Amino acid sequence: xxxxxxxxxxxxxxxxxxxxxxxxxxxxxxxxxxxxxxxxxxxxxxxxxxxxxxxxxxxxxxxxxxxxxxxxxxxxxxxxxxxxxxxxxxxxxxxxxxxxxxxxxxxxxxxxxxxxxxxxxxxxxxxxxxxxxxxxxxxxxxxxxxxxxxxxxxxxxxxxxxxxxxxxxxxxxxxxxxxxxxxxxxxxxxxxxxxxxxxxxxxxx
Numbered sequence: 430x431x432x433x434x435x436x437x438x439x440x441x442x443x444x445x446x447x448x449x450x451x452x453x454x455x456x457x458x459x460x461x462x463x464x465x466x467x468x469x470x471x472x473x474x475x476x477x478x479x480x481x482x483x484x485x486x487x488x489x490x491x492x493x494x495x496x497x498x499x500x501x502x503x504x505x506x507x508x509x510x511x512x513x514x515x516x517x518x519x520x521x522x523x524x525x526x527x528x529x530x531x532x533x534x535x536x537x538x539x540x541x542x543x544x545x546x547x548x549x550x551x552x553x554x555x556x557x558x559x560x561x562x563x564x565x566x567x568x569x570x571x572x573x574x575x576x577x578x579x580x581x582x583x584x585x586x587x588x589x590x591x592x593x594x595x596x597x598x599x600x601x602x603x604x605x606x607x608x609x610x611x612x613x614x615x616x617x618x619x620x621x622x623x624x625x626x627x628x629x630x631x632x633x634x
Contacts, residue, residue, distance in 0.1 A: 459632050459634070478497075538557060560578035
């Protein structure tokens, strides 16, 4: 009995650490990562992000997430640093054209806030965003995704600063699924006046 329990435990640990089973396109996961951001006419920075997705029924999922970045606003104020906070929440649909290829659509609410420390008042913007794209598996462990999104974020302005974020974005990512539970990924987001590149871990459940 003890040998059976020990052998089962060792097998479970080996699957978690090494893994071998082929990946699947899943919509139940949590993830976290670190990203570098460059925003034209504002500055650049880096920070962490967290996100989650859950599919309560087939072909439907809900998602949410947030990101905090420390930003050098050298394009606006000399020697100025502050924070960029973003958040999103929404729902989506996915349709499988094959076992390893999905078409995905998402719609949600997005929020951005630029905090310029004590220099000027913070600036925020929010609005609806829509994305459509594909997810696919190449082989048994490599997942690739590409999305095009549009948002109607308000122009960011107050009495001291005035600028506008791009309304069209392209998101690209790749994930290597170490095992059915763990994936290691890289991603990039490209807009008219900003770009971002980062890495993340994804845990499926």
